[in-house]
Amino acid sequence: MSYKVAFISLGCAKNQVNCEQMMATVQAAGHTVSAEPAGADVAVVNTCGFLSSACEEAIDNILQMAELKKAGKLKKILVTGCMAQRYQQDVLKELPEVDGVLGTGSYGDIAAAIAEVMDKGLRPCHIGNIHTANQSGERVLSTPAWYAYLRIAEGCDNHCAYCVIPSLRGKYRSRPMDELLEEARGLARQGVQELIVIAQDITRYGTDLTGKHQLAQLLRELCRMDFHWIRLHYLYPDEITDELIDVIAEEPKIAKYIDLPIQHCNDAILKAMNRRDTKAELLALLKKLREKIPGLVLRTSIIAGLPLEDDAAFEELCAFLRETKIERAGVFPFSPEEGTKAAQMEHVSAEEARRRAELLVDVQSDVIDGYNESVLGSVREVLCEGFDPQAQMYYGRSYAESPDIDGRIWFTAPEAQPGMFVPVRLTGTMDGELTGERE
Known part of the structure; x- marks a missing residue:
């Protein structure tokens, strides 16, 4: 039937x-x-x-x-x-x-x-085996025609104390590179303009197969294909190699946009959460990335109210965001998830975690406003994604905005079509989002 x-x-x-x-x-x-x-x-x-x-x-x-x-x-x-x-x-x-x-x-x-x-x-x-489940197979794309995701691995071995993902998705498993390249060629043939490389942690790609980091090699191969942009999601700070930084800097197709989950900056909290970074290491990495990749836009995720976060640690986190000026940050109150180590640790109330998250959002709003102000007058290549009849403006994204999680760029133009790249001079802001006109 x-x-x-x-x-x-x-x-x-x-x-x-x-x-x-x-x-x-x-x-x-x-x-x-x-x-x-x-x-x-x-x-x-x-x-x-x-x-x-x-x-x-x-x-x-x-x-x-x-x-x-x-x-x-x-x-x-x-x-x-x-x-x-x-x-x-x-x-x-x-x-x-x-x-x-x-x-x-x-x-x-x-x-x-x-x-x-x-x-x-x-x-x-x-309920099959989450550690051996097949990752490959044909797909029916559900994204707009101009972008698609390429999932290069499944599972996670990081075992952060607050996270249930390893118990839901299994151990880290990289997909074979030849299989990924074949899938990517198929996406390019379908007319995909923006390829978004995803996994729970793309930084470790290949280490479970050969013991060596292979993400840089994979990206060089992808850059030979007919994509306009290649975007990277979830690069863990402790595994970013100099080779990878060089590839991101050198390859014009790779969007100068890095999603780098940090969660916090306080050393005691990072250790308790089973993160493998220190505040000093994070600051040094951010400095190196900005020096080597001009125009880099960073995205991160921050959790307010984690175990061990007292008032001083929270103020330290606020100061860290002001200092590093990370352009995009998703801020979340700590959620003590059943089955995680962090849920068993002492932490502030849900109400206090939400209050702190709201304060962090205010800090981040100032960072975003400063960033938007700094790029006014420049010309950005914008991928048009539609027209809003109420605003009487087109909207889309530049390299600095990832779909669904970041804002849009609104612009006027005599004509534009979804999936078209348009040069837009940035002239203002609207509700925290950039506005401009076709150059």
Whole structure:
């Protein structure tokens, strides 16, 4: 039997790639991917389970699907991804509307699960080996035509004290380089202009295969392909080599934009969280990166209220952000996640963590305002992504903005098309985002 299957993907880009692979698997099995869950036979909710707030979002989406099912507009609900891996029995027990569960080691079972729920009336629970699950496979791209993700590894061996990812995604596994290059060639043939290289940690790429860092070599090969930009996500500070810095600096296709998760700067907190950096090392690395890569834009993630963070450590973190002027920062209150070491450590209340996060956002707003002011008058190459009829302006991104997590650049032009690169002179700001006009 052939069925209409709708997909809802939550969480990170790595999860989105899993969803794209499931869509391809479903199509190969003879089913149709439906754009909307209403009217579909099966809705697949691909969940994030990194934080309790992500689990809450997943449950909200599942309950929305349950309403469609109750109204007769949907037949079955399958839950996949990290929350399914983390809480499979709870999902099946507490959410009777759910018809089946697939963990992160069982994405490849999606067609079998559809057959089980639709043809056999079963309630499957597929929880495969997260350390050996296949990472490759065809994809149905769900991003706009001009950009796509290339996931080069799965899992994580960092075991930060606050993080559940290793228990959900398994040990670090690099994909073979020839396989990645073949996939990248296919994306280039499809007209992808911006290739975003992702993993939990791309810095360690290849070390599990040969004992040597291979990211620099991979990037040089990717730069030979017909991409306009190559963007890097999640470079861990302790594994950034001089060779990698040189490649980023020398290759014009590599966006001078680095996503560098730091989380904190206080030495005692970093050690307690099982991070392998010190404040002095972080400052030295940031200095080296800025010196060797002109125009570099940095993104990081910061957690307020981590265990051991007293008032002095928090003030130290505020001062660190003011000093380093990291252009992009996602700020999050500490979430004591079940099963992590950090959850067992003494920490401030959730309310205090949120208050500190809000204060950090204020600090970061000043940094962003200063950065925006510093680039006014310059001309940026902007990838147009659409037109807003209310604002009567086009919008897009330069090398300094990654999709979904950073802001946009708004600009006027006689004409522009999504997917087109446009030279824009930056002339002002609007709600913290840059504005300009076509040069």
